[in-house]
Amino acid sequence: MVPQQPSRKRARERRPHAIKQPGSIETVPAAAIELLETSPRRDVIVLLLVTLALLVPFAGKAVHIDDPLFLWAAEHIETHPLDFYGFSVNWYYTSQPMWETTKNPPLACYYLAAVARLTGWSEVPLHLAMLLPTLAAVLGAYAVATRFCRAALLATFIFLATPAMLVSATTLMCDVMMLAFWCWAIFFWTRGIDQWRQRDLAVAALLAALAPLTKYFAVSLLPLMVVYAWAARGKARQWLPWLLPPLVMLIAYNAATASMYGRGLLLEAINYATEFSSSNQQGGHLNPIDKGLMGLVFTGGCLATAGLVMLPLWTRRAWFVSLMLLALPAVAMLNTGQLAGFSIRADGQLRWGFVFQALLLVLVGGQLFAVAIGDLARSRSAASLLLVLWMLGTFVFAAFINWSVNARSLLPAAPVAALLVVRWLESTRSSAIRGPRMWTAVPLAVGLAIALAVAGADLRMANATRQATVQLAEQYGAERDHLWSRGHWGFQYYMEREGFRTLDFARDHIKAGDLLVVGTNQDADRFPESTVTQEKTLNFPSGRWVATMCKQKGAGFYSDQFGPLPFYFGLVPAEQFVVSRARRSINFNVLEPKKP
Numbered sequence: 001m002v003p004q005q006p007s008r009k010r011a012r013e014r015r016p017h018a019i020k021q022p023g024s025i026e027t028v029p030a031a032a033i034e035l036l037e038t039s040p041r042r043d044v045i046v047l048l049l050v051t052l053a054l055l056v057p058f059a060g061k062a063v064h065i066d067d068p069l070f071l072w073a074a075e076h077i078e079t080h081p082l083d084f085y086g087f088s089v090n091w092y093y094t095s096q097p098m099w100e101t102t103k104n105p106p107l108a109c110y111y112l113a114a115v116a117r118l119t120g121w122s123e124v125p126l127h128l129a130m131l132l133p134t135l136a137a138v139l140g141a142y143a144v145a146t147r148f149c150r151a152a153l154l155a156t157f158i159f160l161a162t163p164a165m166l167v168s169a170t171t172l173m174c175d176v177m178m179l180a181f182w183c184w185a186i187f188f189w190t191r192g193i194d195q196w197r198q199r200d201l202a203v204a205a206l207l208a209a210l211a212p213l214t215k216y217f218a219v220s221l222l223p224l225m226v227v228y229a230w231a232a233r234g235k236a237r238q239w240l241p242w243l244l245p246p247l248v249m250l251i252a253y254n255a256a257t258a259s260m261y262g263r264g265l266l267l268e269a270i271n272y273a274t275e276f277s278s279s280n281q282q283g284g285h286l287n288p289i290d291k292g293l294m295g296l297v298f299t300g301g302c303l304a305t306a307g308l309v310m311l312p313l314w315t316r317r318a319w320f321v322s323l324m325l326l327a328l329p330a331v332a333m334l335n336t337g338q339l340a341g342f343s344i345r346a347d348g349q350l351r352w353g354f355v356f357q358a359l360l361l362v363l364v365g366g367q368l369f370a371v372a373i374g375d376l377a378r379s380r381s382a383a384s385l386l387l388v389l390w391m392l393g394t395f396v397f398a399a400f401i402n403w404s405v406n407a408r409s410l411l412p413a414a415p416v417a418a419l420l421v422v423r424w425l426e427s428t429r430s431s432a433i434r435g436p437r438m439w440t441a442v443p444l445a446v447g448l449a450i451a452l453a454v455a456g457a458d459l460r461m462a463n464a465t466r467q468a469t470v471q472l473a474e475q476y477g478a479e480r481d482h483l484w485s486r487g488h489w490g491f492q493y494y495m496e497r498e499g500f501r502t503l504d505f506a507r508d509h510i511k512a513g514d515l516l517v518v519g520t521n522q523d524a525d526r527f528p529e530s531t532v533t534q535e536k537t538l539n540f541p542s543g544r545w546v547a548t549m550c551k552q553k554g555a556g557f558y559s560d561q562f563g564p565l566p567f568y569f570g571l572v573p574a575e576q577f578v579v580s581r582a583r584r585s586i587n588f589n590v591l592e593p594k595k596p
Contacts, residue, residue, distance in 0.1 A: 040146070043153045044139060051138050051160060052131065058170040058455065059127040064462035065549075065558050067172040068493035069102045071121070074112035084109060085261065093486070094506040099261040103269045105253070107213040108174035126172055133177035134169045140183025141415035147190055148383050149422045154440070158309055158418035161448040163567065164302035164407045165414045167455045167548070167557065174215045175408045181211035182218055183415060185225070190386070193229050193239060201242045209246035213253065216269045217412065220393055222246065227389055231382035272403060286340055288400065293329055294340040294564045295399025297358055300365030301566035302407045305447025306417040307364030309440060310371065313428055326363055333358070340564040342554050353570050354554060361565070368417050369395070371424045378427060387423075390416045405560040454567045457543030458557065462490055464540035464575040465519065469494035471538060472517060472577070479515055484508065487519035491577075510586035520576045521550060532580035539574040547572040 063071065069091070076087050076098070084106040085099035092101065111133075112126060119125035141159045145152035159165060168175045185207035192200030208225065211218030222243055229239045254264035286294070300307060314322075337345050339358055344351050372391045376384045391413050398409035425440070469491065476483050477498075484503040485495040492502050495517070501508075503516070510516065516532060547555040547568045554563030 043142065043156075046153070047138050047142060047156055047160075048135060050157070051135055054160070054166065054452075055131060055134060055169055056128075058459055059124045060463075061127060061170050061459050062123060062462040062466035063490045063493045064171060064458070064465070065173070065489050067490065069098075069104075070109050070112060070172055070174065071126075071493070073098060073102065073106060073109035074116060075121070077106070077109055077113040078117060081110075081113075083260065085265075090502050090504050091488075091492075094504050097261065099257070099263070099265060100268075103272050104174050104215055105213045105265070107210065108177050108215075111177070112172065127170070130169075130172060130176070133180045136180035137165075137169075137176050137183060140180050140187060141418070143187040144183050144190075144415060145419050145422070147187065148387065149419055150426055151422050155415075155418045155422040157444060158306050158421060158447070159415045161305040161444060161451050162303050162414045162418070163305075163451040163454045164411045166451040167458050168408060168411050170455055170459065173408070175411050178211055178215035178218050179412055179415070181207045181214060182221060182412060185211060185221055186386075186390075189225050190228060190232075190383075193232050196233075201239065205242045205245050208243070209249040212246075212250055212266070216266060217397060217409070219250065219266075220397070224386060224390055224393070228382050228386040231385050290340040291399050291405070293362065294405050294560055295395055296365035296369075297339075297361045297564055298365070298398070298405050298407065298410055298560070298566045299368060299395060299413070300361030300363065302410045303368060303414055303417045304361070304364055304450055305444065306414075306421045307368055308443040308447045309421055310367060310424065310443075312443060313425070322363060322367065325366065326359055329362055330355075330359055339554075340560070342564050344554075354565070354568070357569060358565060368420070371420050372417075375420050375423055387416050387420055391420065404556075407557050407566050453546050453569075454548060454557070457546035457567070457572075458548045460544075461542040461548060461575060464542045465490045466494050468519070468538055468540055468575065468577045469498050472500075472579070473498040476515060476579070482511075482513070483515040483517065484510065485517045485519075487517070491519040510582045512582055512584045514582045516580045516582060518578045518580070520578060531584065531586055532582055534578060534580045536579040538577040538579070540577075542575045543572045545569065545572060 069089070072087075072089060073084060077084050080086055085097070085102065087098050088095045089098050089101050090096075112129075115126060115129040119129070138156060138160055142152055142156040145155040149155055165176075185204045187204075188200040188207065189204035191197065192204055204225070208218075208221045211221055225243060226240075230236065233239065250266060254266040257266070258264040333339050333344060333355060334350070337343060337350075339354075344354055344358075369391070372388045376388045378384075394410060394413040394416075398405055398413075402409050472495070480499045483500055485492065485500050486503045487495065496502060500517075503510075515535075543550075547553050547570075548557035548566075549555060549559075549562050550568065550572060551562050552573055553568040553570065554565050555568035556562030556564070557566045
C-alpha cells in the first residue's frame with residue numbers, strides 16, 4: 001500500500017518548519033533531500049530492495065533467544081488452533097503452563113503456524129516469511145514519515161539502519177510485526193483525523209486492535225491516538241467512538257484468556273513487567289537514576305544511527321553543553337567503579353574501552369531526547385506532541401516499567417527517532433558546510449556498518465549454539481537417556497530437537513555417571529565442582545570483536561541482566577559449552593520457577 005503524496009500546497013501548510021526561506025542560504029539537509037526526493041512508487045521499490053538486500057543473508061540464522069517460545073506455540077496451534085497456550089514447557093528450569101511462561105500474545109505464533117503448514121519448520125523459510133512483516137514495518141515507517149517530514153526516504157533509511165531494527169528483523173519473535181501494525185495505525189489515524197476520512201479511521205482502529213494481540217506494549221497506541229485527535233481536532237464525540245472497537249477487543253481477549261487459563265493474559269503480562277523490573281547482575285533492584293542512565297545507554301546504542309546523523313551538524317555550544325553534562329555520569333562511574341550495578345573494573349583496572357563506549361552511548365541517547373523536546377518547543381503542533389510522546393513513552397516503559405531494559409522494548413522508538421532527527425535536519429541551517437550530502441551519507445553509512453556488525457555478531461552467536469548441539473549429538477548421542485542439558489534459548493531448542501532432555505529442577509534426579517551439559521552464556525550457571533567432574537569444554541567462536549549477549553563484557557542486547565550495554569565492541573570470548581559427569585546422585589529441591 002503506497003501512501004498518497006501530499007500536494008505541495010498542503011505540505012507547506014502542514015509544515016511550519018520550512019526547508020528554505022527566501023534569501024537564505026540553502027540548508028544542509030535540503031541538498032541531501034534533493035537526492036532522496038523521488039516519487040512514492042520509486043521510494044517503495046528502493047526500500048523493498050534495500051531491505052531484502054540487508055536481511056536475506058540472515059535467513060539461515062539459527063533459532064535464538066525467545067524464538068523457541070513462538071515456535072513451540074506455533075507447533076501447538078497447528079493441532080489445537082483454539083487453545084494456543086494449552087501446553088506446558090520447561091523454560092525456567094521446571095515445567096510450567098505455557099500461558100504462565102510466555103508474556104506475549106499469540107498472533108505472531110498463528111502466523112508462524114500458517115507459514116510452517118506450507119513450508120515446514122526449517123529456519124530459512126520461516127525467516128523468509130518473517131520478511132513480510134518486516135517489509136510492512138519499513139513501508140509503514142515510510143508512510144508515517146511522509147506525513148511529518150519532507151525527506152521521508154531518508155528518515156526510513158535511518159530507521160532501517162538502526163541496530164534495534166536490523167537485529168530484531170533477523171528473529172522469529174513478534175516485535176517487528178507489532179511495529180508494522182503500529183506504524184500503519186498511526187499513518188491512517190493521523191490522515192483520517194487531518195482529512196476527516198472515516199475509512200482511514202476504521203482501518204486505524206482495526207490495526208490498533210491487532211497490534212496489542214501481537215505484543216502487549218502496543219496497548220499504548222490508544223492513548224497516543226487520543227492525544228493526537230484531541231490536539232488536532234478536539235470534539236471527542238466525533239472520533240472517540242472509533243477507539244471503542246479496539247478497546248472492546250482487548251477486554252474480550254483478556255476475558256477469554258481468563259476463562260481458558262484462569263488468568264487474563266493481558267493483565268498478567270502488565271503485572272509481570274512491573275513485578276520483575278530491571279535489576280543488576282547481583283539480583284538487586286536498581287534505583288531510578290541507574291535505570292534512567294541505563295535507558296539512555298540502550299537508547300544511544302539501539303538507535304545509534306539516528307544520533308550519528310546529527311553529530312556533524314552540532315554547534316560548538318551544543319558540544320560544550322553535552323560534554324559538560326556527560327561529566328556527571330563519567331565522574332559517578334569512575335568513583336563507584338560501576339555502571340548500573342555492573343563492575344567496570346577487571347583485575348583491579350578500569351575497563352576504559354567499556355567506559356568510553358558507555359559514555360558515547362549516553363551522549364547519543366541524550367541528544368535524541370534533546371531533539372524530541374526541541375521539536376515540540378519549536379513546532380507546538382499535534383504532530384510534535386504525538387512524536388514526542390511516542391518517543392518518551394517508549395523510553396519510560398523500557399527503562400522504568402518493563403522487567404528489563406532491552407533492545408526489543410526500544411524498537412518502537414526507532415522510526416520516530418529517525419523522523420525527529422530528519423525534522424531537526426530540515427529546520428537546521430548551516431553556511432559553514434559545503435558538502436551537505438557527505439555530512440548525511442557518511443554518518444548514515446557508519447551507523448549501518450555498526451548495525452550490520454551487531455546483527456552479524458548475533459547471527460554468529462545463534463549459529464554457534466546450533467553447531468554445538470550438532471557436535472554434542474555426534475559425540476554423546478548414544479548416551480541420550482543419561483545426558484541432561486541446562487541452558488536456555490536456542491541451546492535448549494536444539495538440544496531437545498536432538499533428543500536430549502532439559503533438566504527440570506523440581507522433578508528430575510541425576511544419577512551417578514549421568515552427563516550434564518551447560519551452555520555457560522545461555523542464562524545458566526555451572527554445577528558445583530563438588531558434585532561433578534568436568535570432562536570436556538566445547539568452544540565456538542561467536543562475535544569475535546562484537547558481542548550482543550555476554551556477561552563477561554557487559555553486553556545485554558536482549559536483557560540488561562547480562563550487562564548495561566546493548567552491545568560491546570572489543571575482544572569477545574567464544575561461546576562455551578561444558579560437559580560434566582555426575583560424581584554421585586543429585587536430588588534438587590523443588591524450586592520456584594526461575595525469573596528473568
